[in-house]
Amino acid sequence: MIDLNHSNRQRLFKLSQTSPLVREAASRVLYDSPFVRELMAEGVGVTVDWTLVGPRSMRKINRQQRGIDSETDILSFPARQMIRGQPAAPIENWEYLETGGGRRTILLGDLVISPSRVADQAEELGHGFEREFTFLVIHGLLHLLGYRHDTEEEEKEMNALQDRFMQSLIEIPCGFVAITGRPNVGKSTLLNQLSNRTLAITTDKPQTTRQAVRSVLTSADYQVALLDTPGLHQPKNALGKAMMKATSSAVAQADVLAVMIDASWSPFAGSLERRVIEQAQAAGKAVVLVINKVDRAPKENILPLIKVYDDLYKLDAYVPVSALGNDGIERLLHELVRLLPVRRRLFDPEDETNQTEKMLAAELIRREILLQTKEEVPYGTTVLIDRFEEEGEGEREVFIDALIYCAKKTHKQIIVGKGGERIKAIGLASRRAIETMLDARVHLSLFVKVKLGWQDRPSDLMDAGLMERE
Incomplete structure (x- = not known):
């Protein structure tokens, strides 16, 4: 449990505007802290007191506490000495506070914020008040946890933490893309090429992939969770049924469906491809046709294949690629990102795959x-x-x-x-x-x-x- 006690000693900015920002920033930073999670596992909560003040009050506090006679944006006052997220000394029994109902909590410290100064800084930096306010609360909470920026190494560590927390709050194109197609059409090769590592095994044998493999591509501008699915086929045993169930579940989970076909095929939409496309479109999902192995097929094959699917379904994009030759991959990624919903990141940057x-x-x-x-x-x-x-x-x-x-x-x-x-x-x-x-x-x-x-x-x-x- 995280308790946030607030006080407003200025008139320009309302608590209804700032409280949600403090709550969200605190949730991101404190739930990420091993120290805080250990306390919560023992049934102990954490408390942060925060106060909004005007420019003159902030200048006075800054002068009294730090000897600097000027206004600043935020000040942190830790309740105890912390070093890089951990207490410098064991917590004494007297430090535990009773909050009623037999629940105990630990006071991490106080934050004092000047929202007027925050607004001025946001305008100077060319972004919104909410972004600047959230960033500074994250900055202040990290100070309460014992992170500093006195040395170059400390500053680098703190900046990395701030960037990670801020990125988790920004809305970007983000979602799941299911890669489907018949066996041996090149789905796993495409997944490995996009991921820049071997996550799904590839051979020249059909049905090499048996499970839906997830790879998460994260950048500052997007986050794409790729699902490589078992090949579309008519199952003949329980294993085949399990494989097709994995494919169906991946399609249902996806925001975008990438249907892969072979560039050498005749201009005809097969029943298996039609089934997954119709399933996706009925659910309102975007569908991209990926024409693979263009390096092994005559160029005149491509347009007739595109026309067949366009006449039937008017898909959202058509992208010829050579997954093995790494040709057309950047354009495909651009199209997938373009079609994803805009939301906050679903995965941590370190979460690259579900494959252990x-x-x-x-x-x-x-x-x-x-x-x-x-x-x-x-x-x-x-x-x-x-x-x-x-x-x-x-x-x-x-x-x-x-x-x-x-x-x-x-x-x-x-x-x-x-x-x-x-x-x-x-x-x-x-x-x-x-x-x-x-x-x-x-x-x-x-x-x-x-x-x-x-x-x-x-x-x-x-x-x-x-x-x-x-």
Whole structure:
């Protein structure tokens, strides 16, 4: 619980105008503080007192408290010594205040603000009063938490925190984009290209992607959460149904739908593409047609493909690209950002993907199985990470035990190979890929187990993370 006690000792600016700004800034800064979260976990709240004063009062306070005979915008008076967000000494029992109902709170300190000075500064800087006022409250709260700007290093840290909190409050194009299309059309390659890293494995085999993978692209001007979905197909087992459910859920979640087709296809809108487009348009979502692999198809193929979809649906944008060749990607990103709703950021800047290192390691192992077994083991395997541990204090060292499930006994024989040669090759290539991803030394152990019918057993699909638990 955050308690904000206010007092207004000036007449030009009303509390109804400033209180919401203080409340919002305090929520962003204080809920982000590990110290405050630890207190709240123990049932202890935090209190900040803040006061609005006029120019003459602010000048007087500044002269009395700091020896500076001039008006300023905000002054912070910490209740205790704090160092970079943590108390310099343990909190004593007498510092806990009773607020009634048996609830306790800790006073962080006082903020004194001159809204007239804030308004003048906002005009000088060319932005609004609300932006300047919010920024200064964030600045003052960070001082209460023990952040300073006396040295270059301290100033850099404090500026970074202020920028992060301010960015979280600014409205920009922000939302979800679902990338859909048939298997092997290039969706995962596009996701990896936009993300500038490998988040979804890619092979020349259809249905390589089994889950909706999220990658968050964040800049000062936009935030795009990309959802790479399993390929559109007619499911034949429980695994296929789970994959199509993931695709349907991603389309429902998305603000913009990007439908990917192959530039070499005949000018015809397939039933699977039509189904997802109609689902999206019925829900009022923008739809972009992404024509991929333009570097491998005659240029005269492009316009007829666009015309077919334009005649049927009048989509919001048509973008030819080569995901593998990184051609047309910037224009596609521009179109996606243009169609997103304008809102506050949905994710922290550090939140780049929903794929954990453990999940990515499993996918890299599965990729090597697909690559090295060719057509012999099409889709009958999945990988579960049984152990993922870091040891040592120097160079990062990760120990991974991975269990490979096969749907048939013959699949196990193929994966293991004669004299264990193939499983050794899979392990070596997987280990190198995981070491590159983790920037660490990796010890990888692979175990192959036959599990008949796992693709049709919900419990196994849940264990593999391919189906949500009820």
